[in-house]
Amino acid sequence: MSEITLTERAARRINEIMASEPTGSMLRISVNGGGCSGFQYAFDVDRARQDDDLVIERDGAAVLVDQVSIQYMDGSVIDFVDDLIGQSFKIENPHAIASCGCGTSFSL
Template sequence: MSDITLTERAARRINEIMASEPDGSMLRISVNGGGCSGFQYAFDVDRTRQNDDLVVEKDGATVLVDEISIQYIEGSVIDFVDDLMGQSFKIENPHATASCGCGTSFAL
C-alpha cells in the first residue's frame, strides 16, 4: 500500500467541499499527461470507488487515487493552502523533479 498523507487542513477543506455534494461523494486525485511540465494533477468529485483505488482517509475526508496515478504520487503529502495567491490543494510530491507556478503541473 502506498503512503500518501492527507493533512488536517486538506481533510477539513475536503469535508467542506463534500458537504454541498451528494451523500457518498469523495475527492478523486489523478495524474494526467499534459500541463506545463509534462504531468498535471486533476481533482474531481466522485461517488464511485473502484476496486483498485487507493483510499486515503482522515478526519472523515476520503480521497481516492486510481491505480495508475498511485505510482506518480506515492509518498506525497496532500495539503490545502490559503495564501495571497489564492486557495488550492497542494501536493508535495517527492518524485517531482520540477513543478510549474500553477501548482498543478509537474515533471518526473
C-alpha cells in the same frame, strides 16, 4: 503498500466541499499527461469507488487515487493552502523534479 498522506487542513477543506455534494461523494485525485511540465493533477468529485482505488481517509474526509496515479504520487503529502495568491490543494510530491507556478503541473 503506497503511502500518501492527507493533512488536517486538506481534510477539513475536503469535508467543507463534500458537504454540498451528494451523500457518498469523495474527492478523486489523478495524474494525467499534459500541463506545462509534463504531468498534471486532476481533482474531481466522484461517487464511484473502483475496487483497486487507494482510499486515503482522515477526519471523515476520503480521497480516491487510481492505481496508475499511485505510482506517480507515492510518498506525497496532500495539503490545502490559503495564501495571497488564493486557495488551492497543494501536493508535495517527492518524485517531482520540477513544477510550474500553478502548482498542478510537474515533471519526473
